Amino acid sequence: MSKLVHNQNSTKTFLLINGNKVEAEKYESLFSPFSGEEIAQIAMADNQLTEEAITAAYNARDIMAKMPAYKRAEILEKVAILLKEKAEEAAEIISRESAKPIVFARGEVERTIETYKFSAEEAKRIHGETIPFDAAVGGVGRIGYTLREPIGVIGAITPFNFPMNLVAHKVGPAIAAGNTVVLKPASQTPLSALFIAELFEEAGLPAGVLNVVTGPGGVVGDAIVEDDRVSMVTFTGSPSVGIGIRNKAGLKKTTLELGSNSALIIDKNINIDEIVDRCIMGAFSNQGQVCISLQRVYAHEDVYEEFVEKFTEAAKKLKIGDPLDPETYISALISRKEAERVLDWIEETKSSTATITAGGNLKEGILEPTIIAGADSSLKVSCQEAFAPVVIVNKVRSVKEAIEQVNDSRFGLQAGIYTNDVRTALYASQALHVGGVIINDVPTYRVDQMPYGGVKESGTGREGIGYAIEEMTELKLVVWNQSENG
Template identity: 75%
Template sequence: MTKVGVAEKKHLFINGGNVKAADYAPLYSPYSGEKIAEIAMADEQLTKAAIQSAFDAFQVFSKMPAFERAAILEKVVVLLKERADQAAELIARESAKPISFAKGEVSRTIETYKFAAEEAKRIHGETIPFDAAPGGVGRTGYTLRKPIGVIGAITPFNFPMNLVAHKVGPAIAAGNTLVLKPASQTPLSALYIAELFKEAGLPDGVLNVVTGPGSVVGEAIIEDDRVQMITFTGSPEVGITIRDKAGLKKTTLELGSNAAVILDKDTNVEQVIDRCITGAFSNQGQVCISLQRIYAHEDVYDQFVQKFVEAARQLKIGDPLDSNTYISSLISMKETERALGWIEEAKQNGALIVAGGKLMDGILEPTVIVNVDPLQKVSCQEVFAPVVIINKVRSIEEAIAYVNESRYGLQAGVYTKNIDHALLASDTLEVGAVMINDIPTFRVDHMPYGGVKESGTGREGLKYAIEEMTELKLVVWNRGV
């Protein structure tokens, strides 16, 4: 990795400007260990100042016409297109995401803000036929969608630019203001986007970025009565805590999964290998809908395992800034050690490691495990690492039962040419979305995205996030007076 040089000191972004903190913490590259920045650590007072800034700005911004909000978002799209390579390198440095995937994330971020600009122009309600009830004769009613107020957004490390866009884009499109707390390992992307919004003409105070520990910054955002909604992407444990503390605040929680795909007996193995490799190992498996579990029918199981293992062993491991790298470091050594522990636990309980399972220059190799007990952590919990299990099944019904035997339910996939099996899977899989003839890792940024069970509440995707971030208001006219 090319050296950055002197680590830059990064301040808080409050009320449209840089604000210094009393303390700063070093930010290290997950891949090289080099110090790449000094990050401001906000205290409760500074967090509350950011909330006040957003609260004050809402009084003006909520009245800004939709076409002006859309124009700001469109300008961000233009600016980010111009600086796409710079933005991708920033993502790669702070998160160790291979540069090819980082460039893909920037492209998706551009799409997300473009969708947000479009949706800003079509936020509307509906007319209610009051004369459908005897007591409603002579009355006309309609609904409006009004911005909710200050939104507290807490984002993860794995898509540090696009998942910020999924909070910031719809919030601004709807006329809300924000206090954003990015993940501690990936604050640079969020601060970068805040500067782009300022350059695009976003009024001061609409977007505030507060870096620091979740126990301080996150707590202050969640508990402050001026914050009307919390939108969070992260672990179920933290999400459940947020929900419990949020009281009557609205919450949208995207909490991860152990996503699965089913390979029916008529699956063309050659056709699905590349997609399954992408689903399992892109971004080192650090994706909420990463393909973690594969249930292959016994008729295709042996061929699939052989081809999948061969493909996994071909993936290049190394520097995230190398355009040929497919697998780089996990976000921290702590996460690497946890994943290794889960792999060893599965091995001790009868599973067979058929690829990977160890470190190469500090990087966890793409790992494939077969014959896994469903109770092992690599199967029943979210591994969030380049680890995938493949188990043999005898029928589509058995596979569906295994998929549903999970505390999570975000997305699932099924490959089949049998329409009855496809319909059965789409009807009975306990997930927020079913992908027929594709991996569960499929996502485009305007689709409704969210899960059931411990995978969360609410939906993202620009139109659907705007619905979450607005209040429905009814207006009734009595025409008989």
């Protein structure tokens, strides 16, 4: 059953509730961030429709809880196969709705396929452990073990920047663990979520297990967070929204993947030519709209000048333009409002001692890749999350000084360090106050099976399929009394 209906002008979408396409009373236009043209009419759910989706997920709980692991794995494996067959179509949907350059959209689809494969594999190895009860005096004659049981209905609220893979990071482990889902995709990128929902239906997922509800966060998101039938909320987005969810969630479990201003330390004696391309990718892929985008670089004074020169030269060569052009590296930010915000932040640096060595301007509506040298830590481009193709580069006298600068942040998602000294690497791995330390690579490194999450205002909980399943299950203890006397 197709969830998308084409009219003469654009795509008209439906909500997916209990396996049915459901119309809303209100629709809003979805515009391309790059061209400004209308690409879809999006259904706007209200409270009642959101509650219907939650009811469908709640009523389907037993079906999923009783579904054997091999069957859950088969469905997830089938989704991965179907997505591989439709990979180019999926990449074009991502690119059209988010302005992600097609080269990066194709990479996201490849990762999404992997994420569903990992989910299928993890579905088969959800297990507990035995407890040595006789280690306690009162435990003699007893044996015990733990089980992991599905938590129930999971509310998944996803962002625009990886609209297919970050949906997979919530839906994949949820289904692997035997849960049901109410998914609210980002308002700018609902088409990729609806596309995946079609694949799940084709793969044999029972009705009501995955419900997709599009609409404003203040309506749909709040209804999901506040409904007592929802057992867990998993959210990726801004710290302000994440903190609001935590405050409203009550005793629900929450996994919150929030923001960062990720940093890289470059030690002395590093061959700059060998790392520039990775730094370009880390700072500018997907227009810097990545939670672990490289936003701050602290380079040792011995290599600082060379790094700034070569990094700037490389940034100026990046092609700006249409996201569907395979040669394009940088395209439009998700909205004009975002571009204006970042321009204001760049403007703030002009009254400081910082120097803009590359970019800093809009070119045909696209923000150029921007490098700012010598930025004070109080400037917004340094201390807040830019979520744009903007990176600062500062000079430090030692790795110790660099680590102090990295840790001087509200955030702590991931950090990277390039060093040839094993003692320095070990010191950095211990001293950096972040969720992940990446040695001899940029902080933007991620593969989908690793534990991913941060400290401080970067959030709570961990994603990465096996780790997400731990969050999405409840631990149950079973104790057997073998003694005759009880």
